[in-house]
Structure formats: C-alpha cells, structure tokens
Amino acid sequence: MATAVPAEGDAVARAFGPAAGESRLPGGLVVRHLRTGGPDRSGESGGPDGSEGSEGPDGPLALDLLAAGVGPALAAASTATALTAAALRGEPYGLVVSAGIGGGFAPAAPVGSLVVADEITAADLGAETADGFLPVTELGFGAVTHRPPPALVRAAAAAAGAAAGPVLTASTVTGTAARAGLLRERHPGALAEAMEGFGVAEAAAAHGVPVLEIRAVSNPVGPRDRAAWRIPEALAALTTAFERLAPVLGRFGPERVEP
Numbered sequence: 651m652a653t654a655v656p657a658e659g660d661a662v663a664r665a666f667g668p669a670a671g672e673s674r675l676p677g678g679l680v681v682r683h684l685r686t687g688g689p690d691r692s693g694e695s696g697g698p699d700g701s702e703g704s705e706g707p708d709g710p711l712a713l714d715l716l717a718a719g720v721g722p723a724l725a726a727a728s729t730a731t732a733l734t735a736a737a738l739r740g741e742p743y744g745l746v747v748s749a750g751i752g753g754g755f756a757p758a759a760p761v762g763s764l765v766v767a768d769e770i771t772a773a774d775l776g777a778e779t780a781d782g783f784l785p786v787t788e789l790g791f792g793a794v795t796h797r798p799p800p801a802l803v804r805a806a807a808a809a810a811g812a813a814a815g816p817v818l819t820a821s822t823v824t825g826t827a828a829r830a831g832l833l834r835e836r837h838p839g840a841l842a843e844a845m846e847g848f849g850v851a852e853a854a855a856a857h858g859v860p861v862l863e864i865r866a867v868s869n870p871v872g873p874r875d876r877a878a879w880r881i882p883e884a885l886a887a888l889t890t891a892f893e894r895l896a897p898v899l900g901r902f903g904p905e906r907v908e909p
C-alpha cells in the first residue's frame with residue numbers, strides 16, 4: 651500500500667492492527683501490519699497466502715504500508731524499490747494499492763466521498779501543440795493509462811461504498827476553474843485527481859503486479875481554496891473504507907496483499 655504523506659498512512663493503518671515490523675528502504679519506510687479475523691471477514695476462506703492462520707479461520711492479512719512520498723516520480727521510485735526488495739527476498743507482492751486523499755470532480759465525487767479508480771491516467775504526460783494536447787502514446791511512447799482488474803474494482807467499490815471511475819494523476823494540483831474545465835474536456839468521466847496513482851501503477855506494471863487506487867475526496871477539483879479542504883473528514887473516510895476493504899484485498903492477493 652503506497653500513501654503519499656504520513657497522515658494518509660496512519661489513516662489506513664488504523665483499519666489494521668498495530669505495526670508488526672518495519673524496514674527502511676532507499677525510497678521510504680515500509681511498515682507491516684497484520685489484520686487477523688474480525689467482524690468484516692466472516693464468510694471468507696483463507697488468508698493472503700491461501701492458508702488458514704493460527705489467529706483465526708481467515709489467517710492474518712499482511713499489509714505493508716509504504717510512505718511513498720508526494721508526486722508521481724517519487725511514488726514510482728519508492729514503490730519500485732519496495733517491489734524489488736520484496737521480489738529479491740522471495741516474497742513478491744500480489745497487489746499494489748495507491749491510497750490517499752484527492753480532489754473530486756463535482757457533482758459525481760463530492761467532498762467526503764470515496765473513489766476507486768477503474769482507470770489510472772496521467773493527466774499531463776504529453777506535449778502541447780498548436781492543435782491541443784497530445785498524450786505520449788500519440789507521440790509513440792509509453793503509456794498514459796493503467797487499468798486495475800475490473801473484478802477487483804467492482805468488489806472494492808461495492809465494499810467501500812465508493813464510486814468507480816477514472817482517477818487522474820497530475821504533478822500540479824488543479825487550482826483554477828479553467829484548468830478543471832480543460833481536464834474535464836480531455837478526460838470526460840474523470841471522478842478524481844491526485845498526484846501519485848500513475849507513478850505507483852507504472853512501478854506495479856513493471857513488476858507485472860496488479861494495481862488499485864482508492865481516493866477519499868478532501869476538496870473539489872477547481873479554484874484553489876486550501877482552507878476549505880476537509881482533510882480530517884477525508885482521512886476518516888479512508889480508515890472506514892479500509893476496514894471494509896480488508897476482506898476484498900485479502901481474497902485478491904495470493905501471496906502478499908500490497909506494498
């Protein structure tokens with residue numbers, strides 16, 4: 651699980667148990683949490699490794715929380731480091747999750763709501779031309795979108811009570827109505843904007859590991875009004891979401907659930 655700032659990591663960790671160990675990597679700190687069987691996990695079978703653990707019928711769900719940093723480049727670098735470290739010790743992750751707060755496109759994603767990405771799209775990776783913006787794919791390079799497994803998106807959105815739709819990754823937080831309008835034009839249907847998802851997804855794709863992104867909306871995408879950001883409310887929504895998501899993630903990740 652990759653979050654940008656410690657407050658987001660703490661919000662996710664509150665849905666799991668206390669820290670069960672940590673390792674410092676060049677890109678950031680990874681803290682392991684184990685969630686044993688609980689009220690949300692009834693009716694499931696098997697833990698993250700497919701076995702039944704001693705703590706309960708479901709076994710422990712291992713969640714490695716990475717403080718990945720702000721922005722797509724740092725998030726990609728630190729997630730890739732965590733994935734490589736896990737692979738080298740023979741314990742590859744089964745799923746990578748980018749999680750945190752984000753801006754929401756009104757009216758589909760109001761402040762306080764949750765969004766699960768069905769597409770993780772780099773909003774500003776390309777070239778400006780006299781005829782408009784060209785994504786790097788149209789220049790013959792790379793990728794601008796990663797798609798999480800549809801079944802996982804559906805299950806995660808249903809469990810968390812989230813809307814499912816495209817989430818944009820931008821290096822610059824949108825701060826004007828003009829920019830928000832441009833993004834809506836280029837990405838009709840986009841529900842949210844954040845700064846790390848595409849970087850995390852690129853690292854996951856390089857390792858052949860599926861990715862998921864979930865955002866709790868702290869502010870509208872539009873004219874900058876930092877005083878109006880509802881960060882504590884969004885962080886609380888993130889905690890509740892992961893309490894509900896844990897069973898879904900546990901079923902999905904066959905070996906490890908996420909970095």
Ligand SMILES: O=C(O)c1cccc(C(=O)CC[C@H]2O[C@@H](n3cnc4c(=O)[nH]cnc43)[C@H](O)[C@@H]2O)c1
Pocket residue numbers: 654655657658719720721750751752753754820822823824843844845846868869870871881
């Ligand atoms: O100040 C705090 O207490 C605090 C607590 C948690 C998080 C923060 C951040 O500033 C997180 C930055 C993080 O948030 C994402 N984000 C949120 N809104 C937007 C947006 O409208 N457009 C793009 N990104 C947004 C982003 O992923 C940043 O990494 C502060």
